Amino acid sequence: MLAAAAFAPRLADSRRTADAPTQQAAETPTPPAAEEARAEAPAEAPTPPAPSPAPAAAPEPERTAAFRLAFDNRDIAGAQIAALRNVDQPGCLAACRRRADCRAYVFDKWNHACRLKADAIAFTLNPRATSGLRDDSPLPRAPAGPIAMERYPSRAFPGEGYRIDASEGPQACEALCRDDAVCVAFTFRLDEGVCHLFATTGEYFPNALADSGGKRQN
Template sequence: MSACGIYLSGAILIVLALSARASLADDRHDCEKLKGEASLRACSAVIEAGTHDAGTLAIAYLNRGLEYFDKGHYDQAINDYSASIDLAPMNADVYNNRGNAYQAKRDYGRAISDFDMALHLNPRHALAYNNRGIAYANRGEFDRAILSYDGAIAIDPAYAGAYNNRGYAYARKGAYDRAVDDFGTAIALDPGNAPAYRNRARVYQNLGRYDLAVADYRQALDIRPSESAAQGLKVSEALLAAKTKEIEEGAEAETATFRQMPNTDLTGPMIGKIAAGNLDQCEKACGKDQACNAYSFNMWNSVCFLKAEATLRFLDPSTVSGLKGETYPPPISNAMMAMLRFRNKAFPGDPVRASLQNRFEDCEASCEASEACIAFSFIKASSMCQIFEQAEEYVSDEGVDSGAKRQVVN
């Protein structure tokens, strides 16, 4: 009986050992091959087992970092990428991935450092060149961004995303012809590239090529519906209709025509400042003055600024600007974006979207993340977040806190 018992005990130990080895092998396989929660759990099991070599652990930390990044848990992703780098410091891909996580946190300095390291380890890392270009563009350093995109394209001439990103940088510099060329190349390489169609449409709209802008916005919406493309199409169609009507009537307007730009202020030499009750009065004042080629009308204070020329445009929720005739649009400012806060104030009018948010800060973040949002109001009692495309002058209301986007220009 004793011998039999000893034999069974040994067999159980062998089975348990084999089962443990099989479990470890399964975790490693699932960590490397699966996605989502299954991969995250398996990678955690590999890391916590304490029996794997450095190479296996480096891959487990990398894969778990990827899963955390996909969930938006950027700090946890950075911690795991850092652990993977400690175990395998020559892997350029991990530096590139950690750079993406820093970029998602808007820590562009650290992101650029990681992309630089990825390129040091692998000078032909096209993704790292492209991602570094995005970081430079986010800092408003468009010349450096363009050089980085050049590097990505030199390595991979079929890299549609890099052409689209370089086109965006050219557009922000006001180099519209180069921007159109790059967006066209991106579309030729990837006909399903909705952002490239949308970006080219914006440039065409700035150039007054409204028919081409409408066509590109419609193509972008067919590929992938988006709020920004829908709003862009709406504006371009209205501008095209106005231009078409003028042509069909076969006569020049009795007064000067203007290209209006909502939520926009202009820098440039000022020739006059007048009180104006509304936008129409401001526009007529500029139209009657031969020296005036642009205006900025502050809706909140009913003040009209007449300008000899427009040298730069920037986002301002209180202002509508106009350019006379075929005046060429000036470059867009690369100044930092700020969220202005107005406590106990409310924006009147009908919002384009409303949703429940836990806090004022969540409502503010929702506006900041939306290209169509220029201002918001957070109703304290109901936790309702209202999103506005244009901001009329705010009114006092102790039950509401509000905010608006504005570029900070000295």
């Protein structure tokens, strides 16, 4: 018993001795050089924010075909792709612009009608027509055939025209127009005995005291 009791303090002392380095190691301060290195180490750079998505490209504006100035007193020979009624000239032009296959249009100013053309082969002389042609279309050939006269009985064109002559009747008035290169249409006033020659015409209207006519040429 005495031997065991004597051994117990020694065992306790040996355990305290064995634990001492561990406790001492835990209590050992960090060397100054390590502290300085830790202080001088650069801070980690922050992660840059993700770039904003690029804005969506704006849609290109719709392009419309450009047209030459209108050709008064000109019809166009070519393949017809559509016919419209009860329209004015700006409406006829707009209808052609809306179609990629429309190369030209013809507006009938006496009857408010519109014809759209896929091509334009030749101009024809027609006092009721005003036509338009895309800028990128070749100019049609000019009319060169013989001149023919159309008659419009009991019809009169509005206005005085560019020339007024006394005349014996509608036939004489027609001859005056045929022989004048500027004239495209005429009206003879039966009540006045005078002939009105027109270089361009508006919509004709009924008149029992008048006879009219116009030139045609292919």
